[in-house]
Amino acid sequence: xxxxxxxxxxxxxxxxxxxxxxxxxxxxxxxxxxxxxxxxxxxxxxxxxxxxxxxxxxxxxxxxxxxxxxxxxxxxxxxxxxxxxxxxxxxxxxxxxxxxxxxxxxxxxxxxxxxxxxxxxxxxxxxxxxxxxxxxxxxxxxxxxxxxxxxxxxxxxxxxxxxxxxxxxxxxxxxxxxxxxxxxxxxxxxxxxxxxxxxxxxxxxxxxxxxxxxxxxxxxxxxxxxxxxxxxxxxxxxxxxxxxxxxxxxxxxxxxxxxxxxxxxxxxxxxxxxxxxxxxxxxxxxxxxxxxxxxxxxxxxxxxxxxxxxxxxxxxxxxxxxxxxxxxx
Amino acid sequence: xxxxxxxxxxxxxxxxxxxxxxxxxxxxxxxxxxxxxxxxxxxxxxxxxxxxxxxxxxxxxxxxxxxxxxxxxxxxxxxxxxxxxxxxxxxxxxxxxxxxxxxxxxxxxxxxxxxxxxxxxxxxxxxxxxxxxxxxxxxxxxxxxxxxxxxxxxxxxxxxxxxxxxxxxxxxxxxxxxxxxxxxxxxxxxxxxxxxxxxxxxxxxxxxxxxxxxxxxxxxxxxxxxxxxxxxxxxxxxxxxxxxxxxxxxxxxxxxxxxxxxxxxxxxxxxxxxxxxxxxxxxxxxxxxxxxxxxxxxxxxxxxxxxxxxxxxxxxxxxxxxxxxxxxx
Numbered sequence: 082x083x084x085x086x087x088x089x090x091x092x093x094x095x096x097x098x099x100x101x102x103x104x105x106x107x108x109x110x111x112x113x114x115x116x117x118x119x120x121x122x123x124x125x126x127x128x129x130x131x132x133x134x135x136x137x138x139x140x141x142x143x144x145x146x147x148x149x150x151x152x153x154x155x156x157x158x159x160x161x162x163x164x165x166x167x168x169x170x171x172x173x174x175x176x177x178x179x180x181x182x183x184x185x186x187x188x189x190x191x192x193x194x195x196x197x198x199x200x201x202x203x204x205x206x207x208x209x210x211x212x213x214x215x216x217x218x219x220x221x222x223x224x225x226x227x228x229x230x231x232x233x234x235x236x237x238x239x240x241x242x243x244x245x246x247x248x249x250x251x252x253x254x255x256x257x258x259x260x261x262x263x264x265x266x267x268x269x270x271x272x273x274x275x276x277x278x279x280x281x282x283x284x285x286x287x288x289x290x291x292x293x294x295x296x297x298x299x300x301x302x303x304x305x306x307x308x309x310x311x312x313x314x315x316x317x318x319x320x321x322x323x324x325x326x327x328x329x330x331x332x333x334x335x336x337x338x339x340x341x342x343x344x345x346x347x348x349x350x351x352x353x354x355x356x357x358x359x360x361x362x363x364x365x366x367x368x369x370x371x372x373x374x375x376x377x378x379x380x381x382x383x384x385x386x387x388x389x390x391x392x393x394x395x396x397x398x399x400x401x402x403x404x405x406x407x408x409x410x
Numbered sequence: 411x412x413x414x415x416x417x418x419x420x421x422x423x424x425x426x427x428x429x430x431x432x433x434x435x436x437x438x439x440x441x442x443x444x445x446x447x448x449x450x451x452x453x454x455x456x457x458x459x460x461x462x463x464x465x466x467x468x469x470x471x472x473x474x475x476x477x478x479x480x481x482x483x484x485x486x487x488x489x490x491x492x493x494x495x496x497x498x499x500x501x502x503x504x505x506x507x508x509x510x511x512x513x514x515x516x517x518x519x520x521x522x523x524x525x526x527x528x529x530x531x532x533x534x535x536x537x538x539x540x541x542x543x544x545x546x547x548x549x550x551x552x553x554x555x556x557x558x559x560x561x562x563x564x565x566x567x568x569x570x571x572x573x574x575x576x577x578x579x580x581x582x583x584x585x586x587x588x589x590x591x592x593x594x595x596x597x598x599x600x601x602x603x604x605x606x607x608x609x610x611x612x613x614x615x616x617x618x619x620x621x622x623x624x625x626x627x628x629x630x631x632x633x634x635x636x637x638x639x640x641x642x643x644x645x646x647x648x649x650x651x652x653x654x655x656x657x658x659x660x661x662x663x664x665x666x667x668x669x670x671x672x673x674x675x676x677x678x679x680x681x682x683x684x685x686x687x688x689x690x691x692x693x694x695x696x697x698x699x700x701x702x703x704x705x706x707x708x709x710x711x712x713x714x715x716x717x718x719x720x721x722x723x724x725x726x727x728x729x730x731x732x733x734x735x736x737x738x739x
Contacts, residue, residue, distance in 0.1 A: 095515055095518075098515075098523075098528065098529040099529075100522055100523050100525075100527055101523075102496075102528040105496070105528045105530055107530075108531075109531055114498070114530035114531040116528075118449050119450065119451070120447050126496070126530060127531055128531055128532065128533050130533050130543070135537060136535070166431065166445070167431075167434070167443070167445050167455070169455055170424065171457045173461060173541060183423065186427075189427075194429050194430075199434045200428075200438065201438065201455060202442065202456055202457055203424060204457050204458050206459045206461055206465070207461070207464055208461040208464060208541060212537060212541065214500040216455075216457060218445075220447075
């Protein structure tokens with residue numbers, strides 16, 4: 082979730098703000114922070130904000146906003162192999178709106194209950210536009226943590242589920258599509274009700290060498306793994322997992338571009354040493370989550386795209402942008 | 411921080427969202443939540459949002475916004491007797507603004523370092539108005555926790571420092587006052603750079619019967635203690651601790667009204683059994699924080715104001731409102 086260049090701004094001004102604490106195991110810069118709270122396991126913590134007209138359309142169903150505000154954070158913890166436990170909710174609304182709140186809380190509640198998360202705190206304030214900031218806490222054993230760094234040349238690159246669906250759903254929504262059934266309905270559901278890959282993330286702990294959740298787009302997020310690990314990668318675009326709905330409604334080239342650069346899928350992208358590939362496939366099968374090998378980690382920096390014949394392709398310009406409202410910075 | 415009736419809205423829609431977790435010791439409804447993270451101590455967590463033109467003037471110094479965004483959360487933990495440890499920052503900005511961010515981070519950093527808080531996570535998003543949401547975590551021994559409930563008839567009511575200063579400072583700021591020196595400067599500093607009472611809060615653990623921090627105004631916040639405890643109180647308005655600066659710049663009646671209904675002072679209001687009063691005064695002296703007995707807890711519900719002769723007074727109408735922008739809901 083980085084329209085304002087979160088990585089640069091936050092790092093520039095805040096990355097060294099440790100106040101001398103030795104219990105900070107992982108600070109700003111991965112999917113979630115890790116601290117040693119003295120319980121034997123690490124405490125994982127992340128925060129993500131969804132703002133109306135930036136991260137969700139103003140006419141998005143309130144239930145979807147409630148679901149998604151929690152889901153994006155669950156996805157961050159999944160990418161660290163952490164089990165979510167407690168959430169805090171900071172809600173900004175232009176005015177008290179019981180109908181919207183009822184829908185929002187229903188969406189939030191259903192996902193919280195199914196993922197075992199208690200809402201323990203909140204703050205409601207007035208502001209010009211709806212905005213939802215969720216802080217999520219969780220727990221993870223120190224030896225199971227997934228990080229962005231850790232990918233090594235030769236590791237296979239995987240992605241869960243299918244990618245590009247949420248970005249396709251956003252295009253459909255912006256074009257006025259509201260069907261709940263069929264391929265349109267499937268892509269809109271992927272936009273509004275993403276499924277955080279908690280079980281898969283937990284299963285990847287101690288098995289994957291690096292992981293991230295796909296929020297900004299597969300190429301961008303894999304790029305974070307590569308940069309953090311000091312490596313490069315080659316992706317075979319014909320291996321990108323595309324849903325039947327996406328292939329039905331979009332030409333193949335466009336579907337692949339959406340898969341590479343579209344955001345908001347909240348799948349997991351991760352790297353696995355060849356020696357762990359059998360265990361990975363068994364673990365994914367136990368979770369009931371499809372995983373697809375899409376490429377390989379290489380020593381040379383950068384992300385290379387190749388077709389089925391090994392021919393180099395150029396990554397389409399203009400990565401994922403969050404739902405735009407007014408001029409982009 | 412409750413312009414939107416946080417208490418009613420959040421409770422109506424979210425209070426029972428426990429997902430069956432037995433490790434939630436205190437959920438929504440006190441100054442901070444408490445969970446059992448398995449470390450022997452409880453984990454305390456709170457979140458507060460400051461929105462431009464609602465909680466701070468658009469022309470407030472960026473340093474002050476950074477300071478205050480953390481201070482209001484430190485104050486919540488102080489009111490639970492918790493030691494702050496880790497913070498997450500969700501920042502919404504209309505555009506990337508390095509100068510503002512430099513000031514904001516300097517203010518945030520200085521207070522974080524002096525209070526031993528590490529910034530472990532963040533999210534930066536674009537939105538129509540600056541908004542800062544800080545989640546703060548801390549730790550507290552289970553037998554030292556301060557809650558809002560627990561006040562008993564006969565307990566003495568205390569407040570730390572002086573009250574009314576921040577509300578007076580807001581009036582001065584809105585009237586265009588920008589002096590940094592003298593009485594004006596002192597009141598503006600109380601508005602922009604509140605001092606969370608962390609040492610006093612920690613010292614009150616196991617000693618005070620109930621506590622809250624003064625964010626919405628002394629009468630309103632004491633009212634939360636009384637409601638949570640099922641009791642009432644009598645306050646002697648001549649005992650309200652007023653700063654020399656407040657008395658110098660405002661008539662006595664107005665100063666007292668500000669002290670009762672003005673918000674944003676971030677002092678602690680707490681109740682102490684008579685048997686603990688000597689220990690309390692010793693603890694406060696060790697902290698170097700003035701505390702003033704302002705009244706007594708009584709059985710009959712409601713808050714009664716009396717003058718020095720014991721004559722009843724009427725609480726001024728129109729409690730504290732956050733810095734207004736546009737029509738209030």
